[in-house]
Amino acid sequence: MVSSGSAMDPEQVVRRNPPGTKAEDFYKWSPQSFDEMDSTLAVQQYIQQTIRQDFTDTETILTAPPGQDEGVWKYEQLRQFCLELNGLAIKLQAECTPMTCSQMTATEQWIFLCAAHKTPKECPAIDYTRHTLDGAACLLNSNKYFPSRVSIKDSSVAKLGSVCRRVYRIFSHAYYHHRHIFD
Amino acid sequence: MMEMDNGDSGGNQQNKPAETKSPYSMPGILHFIQHEWSRFEMERAQWDVERAELQARIAFLQGERKGQENLKRDLIRRIKMLEFALKQERAKVHKLKFGTDISMEQKHNETNEESKTNEMQTTNAHMSWRHGRQLLRQYLQEVGYSETILDVRSQRVRALLGNNYEVPKPTENDNQVVNGDLSDEEVQQKSAGFVLASHGSGNSTENIFKDFNFLNAADNDDDEDVSMQEEDTTDGGDQQRKSRAKDDFDEVDGFGDAEMALAEFDFLNPPDSEPDDMKLDWSVDQNKLNAMKEQFRQEKRQTKKKELKRPIKKDLQNMLDTLRGSELNRATEDVDIHIPDEENLPYTVGGTHIGDESIENALGLGALAGLTVANEADPLSYDISATKESYRKTWNPKYTLRSHFDGIRAIRFLPNESSVITASEDHTMKLWNLNKPLPSKKTQALDVEPIYSFRGHSGAVLSLEIDTEGSSCFSGGLDSTVRVWSIPSVEIDAYDTYDPSVSQKILVGHTDAVWSLSYSSTRQQLLSASSDCSVRLWNPTSADPLVQTYTTDGTPTSLCFVHCDSNHVVVSHTDGKVNLYDLETGQISLVLTEGDGSSINCVVSHPTMPVTMTAHDDKHIKFYDNSSGKLIHSMVAHLDSVTSLSVDPNGLYLLSGSHDSSIRLWNLDSKTCIQELTSHRKKFDESIYSVAFHPSATYIASAGADALAKVFV
Numbered sequence: 001m002v003s004s005g006s007a008m009d010p011e012q013v014v015r016r017n018p019p020g021t022k023a024e025d026f027y028k029w030s031p032q033s034f035d036e037m038d039s040t041l042a043v044q045q046y047i048q049q050t051i052r053q054d055f056t057d058t059e060t061i062l063t064a065p066p067g068q069d070e071g072v073w074k075y076e077q078l079r080q081f082c083l084e085l086n087g088l089a090i091k092l093q094a095e096c097t098p099m100t101c102s103q104m105t106a107t108e109q110w111i112f113l114c115a116a117h118k119t120p121k122e123c124p125a126i127d128y129t130r131h132t133l134d135g136a137a138c139l140l141n142s143n144k145y146f147p148s149r150v151s152i153k154d155s156s157v158a159k160l161g162s163v164c165r166r167v168y169r170i171f172s173h174a175y176y177h178h179r180h181i182f183d
Numbered sequence: 184m185m186e187m188d189n190g191d192s193g194g195n196q197q198n199k200p201a202e203t204k205s206p207y208s209m210p211g212i213l214h215f216i217q218h219e220w221s222r223f224e225m226e227r228a229q230w231d232v233e234r235a236e237l238q239a240r241i242a243f244l245q246g247e248r249k250g251q252e253n254l255k256r257d258l259i260r261r262i263k264m265l266e267f268a269l270k271q272e273r274a275k276v277h278k279l280k281f282g283t284d285i286s287m288e289q290k291h292n293e294t295n296e297e298s299k300t301n302e303m304q305t306t307n308a309h310m311s312w313r314h315g316r317q318l319l320r321q322y323l324q325e326v327g328y329s330e331t332i333l334d335v336r337s338q339r340v341r342a343l344l345g346n347n348y349e350v351p352k353p354t355e356n357d358n359q360v361v362n363g364d365l366s367d368e369e370v371q372q373k374s375a376g377f378v379l380a381s382h383g384s385g386n387s388t389e390n391i392f393k394d395f396n397f398l399n400a401a402d403n404d405d406d407e408d409v410s411m412q413e414e415d416t417t418d419g420g421d422q423q424r425k426s427r428a429k430d431d432f433d434e435v436d437g438f439g440d441a442e443m444a445l446a447e448f449d450f451l452n453p454p455d456s457e458p459d460d461m462k463l464d465w466s467v468d469q470n471k472l473n474a475m476k477e478q479f480r481q482e483k484r485q486t487k488k489k490e491l492k493r494p495i496k497k498d499l500q501n502m503l504d505t506l507r508g509s510e511l512n513r514a515t516e517d518v519d520i521h522i523p524d525e526e527n528l529p530y531t532v533g534g535t536h537i538g539d540e541s542i543e544n545a546l547g548l549g550a551l552a553g554l555t556v557a558n559e560a561d562p563l564s565y566d567i568s569a570t571k572e573s574y575r576k577t578w579n580p581k582y583t584l585r586s587h588f589d590g591i592r593a594i595r596f597l598p599n600e601s602s603v604i605t606a607s608e609d610h611t612m613k614l615w616n617l618n619k620p621l622p623s624k625k626t627q628a629l630d631v632e633p634i635y636s637f638r639g640h641s642g643a644v645l646s647l648e649i650d651t652e653g654s655s656c657f658s659g660g661l662d663s664t665v666r667v668w669s670i671p672s673v674e675i676d677a678y679d680t681y682d683p684s685v686s687q688k689i690l691v692g693h694t695d696a697v698w699s700l701s702y703s704s705t706r707q708q709l710l711s712a713s714s715d716c717s718v719r720l721w722n723p724t725s726a727d728p729l730v731q732t733y734t735t736d737g738t739p740t741s742l743c744f745v746h747c748d749s750n751h752v753v754v755s756h757t758d759g760k761v762n763l764y765d766l767e768t769g770q771i772s773l774v775l776t777e778g779d780g781s782s783i784n785c786v787v788s789h790p791t792m793p794v795t796m797t798a799h800d801d802k803h804i805k806f807y808d809n810s811s812g813k814l815i816h817s818m819v820a821h822l823d824s825v826t827s828l829s830v831d832p833n834g835l836y837l838l839s840g841s842h843d844s845s846i847r848l849w850n851l852d853s854k855t856c857i858q859e860l861t862s863h864r865k866k867f868d869e870s871i872y873s874v875a876f877h878p879s880a881t882y883i884a885s886a887g888a889d890a891l892a893k894v895f896v
Contacts (some may be wrong), residue, residue, distance in 0.1 A: 016842070016869050018800070018826075019698040019784055020740035020757040022714040023642070023661050026696070029867075041866040041889060044589075083588040083609045090610070090638050130636070134586075138632050141585035141890070 027052055040150055043068065043076040051080070071152035074160055075140070082136050085167060088174060089129050091181045101125035106172035115166065125173055132166045139163060258315060258476055265316005266309055323475065577858055578848065578883060582894040584615050586633045590866055590888035593647035595656070596877040602634075602673045603875075603884055605892050606658055608643035611636050616673045617882070617894060631894075635671050639686050640664065645696060646711075651704035655687065657723065659697025665690040665711050667723045690721050690728050701752065703744040710752055712739040718754060720766065733769045736760070743788045745795075745809060753795050753809075755783035761797055763809060775807040776814065785827045789851075791834045798825035804839060804849075816854055820847060826869075829883075831876045838883055840871035846885050860895065863887030 017026050031049050050061050064073040104112040104125045113120035116131035123131060140146060140163065145156040174181055589608040596603050601617040613633035642661030649656045649670075659665045667688040695715035702709050708730065709721045716738055720730040737756035745751040745763070751772065755761045759781050763773040781801035788795055793809035804825055806815040821841035829838040836857070837849040844865060848858040863870050866888035873886040886892045 016867065018740065018757075018782055018824075019645075020714050020738045020782065021696065021698075022738075023663065023696040026643075026661060040864050045867060079588050086610045086638060087641060090641060093638060130638070134633070134636055137586045137588065137636075141587070143583075143585065143630050 043072055043150075044079065047076055047080050069151065071154070071157050071160075072150060074157070075146065075152050078136075078160055078163060079140055082133060082140065082163075082167065085133065085170065088170070088181070089133055092126060092129055092170075092174060092178060095178055095181065096126045096129070098124035098126065101173070101177055104128035104169065104173060106169065106176050112166075112169050125177070129170050129173075132170060136163045136167060254476065254480075257318075259311065260315055261318035261322070261476075262313075262315020263311030264314030264318035265320055266311060266313025268313055268317030268320055270309065270313045319475065578860060578895040580860070580862065580893055581882075581896040582617055582631050584613075584631050584633070584892035584894065585890070586613055587611070587890040587892075589643070589890055590869070591872060591886035591890060591892050592643065592645050593873045594875050594884045594886035594892050595647050595649045596875055596880075596882060596884065597649060597653045597670065597673070598651060598878045599653050600673050601880065601882070603892065603894065604637075604647060604649065604656055604670070605886060606644035606647040607890065608645075609890075610640050610642060610644065610660075611638055612640075612644055612647065612656075612658055612668075613637070614670065614673070615892075618673075634673060635685075637668050637685065639666055639668075639689075642696075645698050646700045648700040648702045648709065650702055655723070657700050657702065657709055659693075659700050659711050659713070661696045663691075663693040663695050663697060663713065663715070665693070665697055665700070665709070665721065688723060688728065690723070692719050692721075692729050692732070693717065699739070699741045701742050701744045703749045705749045706744075710742055710744065712742045712754060714738050718742060718752070718764070731766075731769065733764060736762070736771075740783055741785045743786050743795075745788045745793070746790045747788075747793050747809075751809075753786055753788055755786040755797055757782040759783055759799070761786060761795065761807065763795075763812075773809070773812050775809075775812050776805070781824075784825060787828045787830050789830060789834055790832060796828055796830070796837060798828045798839060800824040802841075804828070804837075806854075818854060820849075820856075821845065823870075826871055827873045829874045829876050832878050836876075838874045838876060840874040840885055842868060842870045844870040844887075846871065846874055846883075848883075860885075862893050863891060864889040 027048075031053060046065065047061065050057075054060070062077065064070065102124050103122060104114070106112075111122065112128060114123040114128045114131050116135040139159060145159055146152065584603070584605065587605065587607040587609050591605045591607045593606040594603055603615050603617065604612055605615070606612045614635040614637070615631050615633050617631060637658070640658065640660040640662055644658050644660045646659040647656065648658075653670060655667055655669050657665060657667055666686065667690065669685055669687050671685060690711075693711065693713040693715055695713050697711050697713045699712040700709060707722065707724070709723055710718060711721065712718050712735075716735050718733045718735055718739060720733070721728045722730050735754060735756065737758050737760055739754050739756050742752055742754040745753055750766050752764050752766060753761060753775070754764060759776065759779050761775040761783065762771045763775060764770070765772040775795060776797075779801075781799050781803075783797045783799055785798040786795060788809075794815065795807045795809055797805050797807070798820075799805065802819050802821050802824060803817055804820040805817045807813065808815050820839055821843050822845070823841050823843035825839050825841045827840045830836070830851075831838075835851055837851055838846060839849065840846050842865070844861055844863050846860045846862060847856050848860075849855065850857050862885055864887070869888045871885055871887050875884045875886075877883070882894055882896060884892060884894045
């Protein structure tokens with residue numbers, strides 16, 4: 001909601017979504033360039049802003065602004081990705097039950113084991129999806145591996161890869177078994 | 184043959200005068216040469232034998248020398264480590280015992296301090312000594328010693344030596360007293376012998392051997408006295424072996440070598456330091472260390488041979504016990520009771536701890552007992568005790584809830600549990616159990632992981648409400664739906680199978696984002712306010728949930744059931760209006776304020792009094808009287824717009840959160856700020872979205888745009 005405070009400079013844009021904002025007005029402020037953002041969550045803000053501007057333009061979304069630490073960029077992209085993947089999970093929730101898909105498979109060759117448990121377990125597809133998303137949320141937010149949002153430890157960069165791999169399996173399952181949702 | 188040659192030469196003398204002139208003849212020469220050659224060969228053989236012998240001897244001596252060098256190196260290392268440990272322990276003792284005076288302790292501490300100050304000039308040496316001592320301490324711990332015993336012994340020896348070399352007799356007497364056994368003559372003989380033998384080498388060697396005597400005496404006494412030893416028959420053998428080993432040690436080293444070794448130790452103490460006391464301390468400890476090291480070596484050798492390991496240990500332990508006992512006897516009278524305990528528990532750490540306590544009491548050596556005391560536990564307990572106080576004291580951050588990907592718009596406590604539910608812009612809500620935090624090394628804020636994620640909204644979840652029993656919760660989102668969920672038990676596993684029954688109902692009706700929810704327990708009904716300028720009343724459990732729709736004049740931002748009167752609801756709007764609606768009629772019953780243009784972000788109703796509190800964009804919090812509609816009080820609360828309010832169940836305190844990243848706790852009687860907490864970082868320009876009190880426990884929570892929720896105790 002773009003509001004100009006009465007006593008404030010009328011040109012100053014307050015980027016807020018206060019209660020009462022209509023859905024269409026959500027995030028309706030003018031975009032900020034990356035350099036202007038001075039919060040610790042600048043990268044996330046930037047990514048979300050870019051997506052809002054045009055969510056089909058994946059090139060722009062994925063291009064890191066100059067001078068940005070690559071690890072942090074990947075991390076924030078992955079966070080945003082998991083956030084949006086939630087939508088797919090919701091749709092799957094409706095359809096994919098332990099009856100229909102009792103195993104997490106893509107093609108017929110591989111069965112994916114859910115790594116969220118102490119010993120990898122063969123979860124039904126919907127459980128795999130939920131657990132993977134929850135596990136990814138825990139991992140990406142954990143203080144142990146990602147204590148800061150502006151600097152990523154090198155040892156933790158490997159974790160990003162494994163999260164991506166598991167998340168991608170959700171896609172592949174949806175593609176092969178729930179094609180219409182995928183589309 | 185020579186004679187024959189001579190005879191021949193004599194016979195031929197007339198004929199060959201030239202030949203007869205030389206007494207040599209060919210055979211004679213040959214014979215001579217052969218004789219000499221055989222002699223040489225013999226000698227060569229002898230020399231070979233000697234060489235072999237000498238080489239063997241050389242090898243042996245080299246081996247000995249290597250052994251001694253290793254010994255020296257290890258001891259130096261150990262001394263360093265022990266010194267370091269002792270320094271730490273002393274610091275600890277000093278800290279812990281500071282203020283609680285025990286005379287003995289002080290005295291010992293003073294002596295320690297003195298030696299410390301003396302040693303301050305040579306901090307490096309000090310450190311190395313500490314290291315050595317620490318290492319030795321570790322070794323001895325393996326064997327079954329304890330640090331206090333070491334220190335006791337060192338103290339004792341130091342003290343004893345401080346008494347001008349009255350070493351052997353008093354200690355032996357004490358040992359006798361405790362053990363009630365003889366072999367004094369033997370010991371005294373030995374001591375005498377050693378004393379006699381150690382002439383002219385200076386103080387250090389005298390101390391060495393006096394120490395040896397001291398230890399030897401104790402050792403021998405122990406050998407004979409110990410009752411609990413299983414293999415009593417090996418006592419004599421042990422004794423002999425020990426004494427032999429000691430003799431060997433002495434012999435092999437020779438006095439000069441020992442002195443040289445010790446001179447090297449002294450080298451660690453640069454000579455410019457306080458000479459005598461220091462060196463005494465040094466040498467004494469080194470001697471003791473040597474002795475102990477030697478015993479340990481013996482034990483090691485014997486363990487290699489797999490022979491009589493335990494007796495040695497027991498001997499050492501018994502020696503310790505005796506020492507301890509003798510020490511205690513010397514110190515106080517009434518600590519005798521502890522001695523049998525100690526003797527009965529030689530190997531257990533617990534036993535040594537009991538012993539430690541007694542020693543502590545007796546000598547006041549303080550916290551040298553437990554090297555492994557985890558002091559981390561203490562500050563933690565301190566913090567927890569500090570934070571377990573009532574509302575009136577300060578709140579401290581306890582838990583940090585990390586798992587959301589985007590800002591958390593609402594947070595609520597479950598009424599009967601230590602759990603919260605958070606609603607976030609990442610389309611999910613999560614249930615957290617505060618009783619199961621993640622183990623964390625930091626003692627300040629514990630991390631918690633969510634138990635359950637509620638997935639169903641296709642847009643940001645903007646508001647959250649929990650019913651009074653804690654069995655179901657309601658959420659309103661950007662997708663204009665209100666969803667009813669049944670709350671899973673807080674004990675479930677985080678990665679359980681999916682239970683579709685968690686999502687109970689979807690209340691469709693609104694056409695725009697649902698910003699606020701309020702639940703009335705008396706009516707069992709839910710009110711929702713949406714930016715489509717309507718307020719809807721729902722009955723969540725019934726088949727047709729929507730009860731009524733009220734259109735509001737302006738865009739509502741927040742609403743709250745009036746707690747005193749559930750027929751009324753107070754609604755705030757973006758234009759600053761606050762209206763009191765009558766639910767029966769659907770009409771505005773009272774206009775609390777016309778509004779001054781600044782949007783109201785949150786409105787709450789006081790649980791007991793007919794008061795409404797509003798949080799304004801213009802940094803104010805305003806109080807209105809429900810019956811008269813008048814403004815009771817207005818205060819500037821924050822540096823930026825106030826985003827959310829929460830009243831504690833007793834109606835005494837008010838929590839307010841603001842986009843200036845601070846949470847403030849207000850006393851409602853005096854309307855003053857009791858505490859301010861800074862938390863959460865800004866995203867875009869927003870910081871804290873929601874604050875909440877726990878309905879029955881002493882928790883407060885805050886939810887922020889940085890995707891974190893924090894719980895304070």
